[in-house]
Amino acid sequence: MKTDLINIKQKKAWWFIVAHEQIVLEPHGRFIPYGKMKELFFSNLSIKNKIKIGIFESCPCYLISLTNKIDIKLGEYKPLRSILGKVDDALFAMAGRALQLDLFHKTHQFCGQCGQKMLHIDWEFAMQCDNNNCRHRCYPRISPCVIVAICKQKQILLALHKHHYSEQQIFTNLAGFVEAGETLEQCIHREIFEESNIQVKNIQYVASQPWPFPHSLMMGFVADYASGDIKVDTNELISAQWFDIDDLPSLPNVGTIARKLINKVVNEV
Ligand SMILES: [Zn+2]
The missing domain is CATH 3.90.79.20 (Nucleoside Triphosphate Pyrophosphohydrolase)
Known part of the structure; x- marks a missing residue:
């Protein structure tokens, strides 16, 4: 040592x-x-x-x-x-x-199963219970989250999120956490419909980004509009609307997967 x-x-x-x-x-x-x-x-x-x-x-x-x-x-x-x-x-x-x-x-100092002290193990990123009769092991929490850029001809659906609200009014893609037992595709259909009343088709994976605020894994997709009129879920969003790609509002910072998806749509439609 x-x-x-x-x-x-x-x-x-x-x-x-x-x-x-x-x-x-x-x-x-x-x-x-x-x-x-x-x-x-x-x-x-x-x-x-x-x-x-x-x-x-x-x-x-x-x-x-x-x-x-x-x-x-x-x-x-x-x-x-x-x-x-x-x-x-x-x-x-x-x-x-x-x-x-x-x-x-x-946040993992004590075992959630028996309450005893948890210790680092040195061969992988994990904490293990020190109780020989328990040995419960925990791994860092990672929360999968889908984020989707939705296109309708030369328009993109962007929303003002309640949890992102600031004076700058940054508009971004719809997104949501994957639920237990759900596929990514099911999550995309559910989240987008819940938040905006829109149905999508032609879902394509683009890229992912670890998002440590505090422990998300953002998985980015693009999709095409299929049907429905916008009806905003006011628990999650302040507003959502179709923006012409030549007349976009304030967008998320460069370096975010949200911006990457928006840029992809703008460059390809
Ligand atoms: Zn234990």
Whole structure:
């Protein structure tokens, strides 16, 4: 263990330092602190709870979960959203993984089956009950969510969501969480009909994006309008309407799967 610690202090690495659901970001460069440990941290920082979460550009990535914000030589604590679209996708995804694992560890301290202490296991990302008669094991929670760009000739259906509401009035695609026992296709038909009263056809998968706010996996699709008039579910949406692709409202940020789907529709119809 001692040799291991010395190696870590000497070797350059990416450091994902998380406290209170915020991450330490540098003001310049690639935002995520990178370098030898001693160059980045005050010497009193304990690294005994560091966890290797992957490799980026041939260098190890470490998560350090803190219960309280401590001073770091370089950088300050900020929300991960503040670098969305500003760093490359792989580095953003690694930061998302760090935040999700931090939340997972902090919310799985005790067994949901017998109440005893849960411990990390070191061969995969999981927490296991310390009770020999139980051994209940939990994995990081991931919530699958479909998001769909719906086309009707040269128009796209976009909505103002209640949970996204801001002064900017960002319009985006319809989306919803997959329910237990449901296929992605069933979820798409159900969610779109519930939220807008619209039926769709020609569903095509486009891409996915981990969305660590707090633990979604967004699965992006495009689909064509089939039938129905818009009738908004006011529990979920403020409004929904067809927009001409040449006259779009304020859209989600570059870097989001929502924007990627909208751009795909705009470029292909
Ligand atoms: Zn247990």
